Amino acid sequence: MPSAGLVFQSVLLGLLLGGLYALLAAGLTLYFGIMRVVMIAHSAFLILAAYLAWWAHRETGVDPLLTLVVTVPLFFLAGVALQRLLLSRLSPVTLTMMSVLLTFAIALVIEGLLGYAFSGTQRRIRLGYSSTSLELFGARIAVVKLIGFALAALSLLGLYLLLKHSRFGQALRATIQHREAARLLGIDTDRVAGYGFGLGLATAAVGGTALSLDSTIYPSLHWHWIGPLMAIIVVGGLGSVPGAAIAAMTLGMMQSLLQIELAATWAQTIFYLALFGTLAFRPQGFFGGRLAQRF
Template sequence: MVSGPLLFQTLILGILLGGLYALLAAGLTMYFGIMRVVMLAHAAFIVLSAYIAWRWHGVTGWDPLLSLIVTVPLFFVIGFVIQRYLLSRLKPATMTMMSVLLTFAIALAIEGGLGMAYSGTQRRINLSYGSDSVELLGAQIPVVQIISFALAVVALVALWLVLQRTRLGRALRATIQHPQAAQLVGIDTNKIAGFGFGLGLATAAVGGAALSLQATIYPSLHWHWVGPLMAIIVVGGLGSVPGAAIAALVLGVMRLLLELPVGSTWAQTIFYLALFLTLMFRPQGLFGGRLAQRF
């Protein structure tokens, strides 16, 4: 029998984990919404950002989150370059298939580069607050998970404000909803798509820094994330940022609740089960349709 405090703690940790999932999946939703591109390298960039945070802490002794000063603008530029000079050259008829192959190659290049630089040894940042926790109604909540969740909330709110309150955001939403109509009103959709990819990869930079606070990292770690993140954006509704966030929170909670009776290995299958059921009964995703257009 699972005790009440343990169930409550698992629920809170599931919500915190879901927030991290939502942040990591937001970029994938942006890529698909803008150009129908399946960006397999997104998780590899998350791991790259985590390595930069780890190295930043090792060299400077400063908090790894301060590495965002470097990684966010750097990843934004890299995302812009990838879209403008690689993905935009693909033929529209084969865009989805060729983007999978191209971004798969980028992921392998990042993994190989990290392996050559740091070998396959697992790394972890030793933080002064790494083992601290906060007691909440009898539950012990790790401080690093609270910080990661707060960072995810800040990043997602900032992304929402950009999309809703700025001229760039309006142009991005117009490009996502109807590229041809956006072009008719004078929007340079190719340039806007580059900015959108930059924003998507900037979320990977933030997600990598958040991940580095609580996870052991190694070059091939990104393959562990590809399946769950893809499942989240499909369940949430391809192209829907709020849909992906809702799906991430729900699946994060369900995964940790399932760990209590079946263990962590089998609990991971909830993502693939949710993906399978969604494709069978609602291929557009649970929050597709109108919500996907609202952001």
């Protein structure tokens, strides 16, 4: 039986990791809500943002957090372009399947280009505060993890406020709920959908910067992220942002607790067990609404 202190520390670490998962899953949920698209390339963009932060730090020595100023708008534009130029070309009848293949292809291209540009070597950012940690009721928490969590939490809060309390947010939610009705009310659903994709991809930029602070990165790392993220959005119920957040926190914590007893790779299988279990016994997910029933 592990000591209470160790368990407490694991719970904290799990929550911090869960915050990052929740932010990224929110992005995936946005794409799914807007277009019924399962965006496989989401985590590839995450790793791309992490590489950009690492590269900027290596070349100029700037703090990785500063790269957000560039990557967030850049990824927003990339998301808009992705939706307007590529995904909207696909035939609506086969959209779900073909969009998976298209975003998968994008993920392969990003992974290949990263490998070509930066080689497959594992990279890590060394910062002055990399090894600093805080004591909190006997648990040691690295400062970089706290920064990552704070970034994720702030972005999620911003996303929530934007969706709930702005005209654009209302238009986006209307588009998600019923596209034709939204269009009848005068909403330019195509443009709103494009911006929604931009927002989703911007979460990957924030997440990637947070990831670069405390993780070792390599080009094929994104496969280790997309699996858990997809498990989270299915368990949460496809299309439900709060569901994804709750599932992210719960599964992140379970993974962290399992790591006390098991090797890291075995602990990661909890996501897949949760995924298969959910689909076999409650296919609409635990917090899913009307949307999840048919997908």
